[in-house]
């Protein structure tokens with residue numbers, strides 16, 4: 001009798017485990033897989049974008065302009081200010097208009113300024 005009831009309990013546990021382990025494991029494995037794919041994909045940010053987020057995005061949220069709304073970083077507004085190339089954007093960073101902070105080479109080295117300019121031209125069409 002004791003042996004028989006033990007046997008039943010054992011089978012019961014096995015059945016519960018057989019159902020729960022895949023039920024928990026499969027969604028967890030999917031979550032891990034999806035987050036790995038996402039990180040390896042297009043969410044990796046460039047040095048230009050990273051520096052933009054650090055130095056510029058306070059005022060230029062999503063390429064806009066929180067202080068002077070007409071002067072966004074989008075191509076059509078840049079064109080109105082005759083800002084067409086990365087060199088023009090770097091010149092603005094070094095010698096900005098009213099309301100914008102000035103960034104010298106100690107704050108943003110030339111190489112980083114170029115990377116930011118490249119990012120701005122590509123990101124805000």
Ligand code: HEC
Nearest residue numbers: 055056059067068071072077078081092097098099100101
């Ligand atoms: C303190 C706020 C502030 C920060 C920080 C800032 N800007 Fe600006 N930016 C402005 C304002 C205000 C203007 C408009 C200036 C004017 O009237 O000429 C502007 C204008 C510009 C323009 C010309 C836009 C146009 O349509 O004429 C560019 C390009 C630009 N900023 C790039 C940058 C970059 C790149 C950074 C980061 C390195 C940066 N800005 C950081 C406030 C800021």
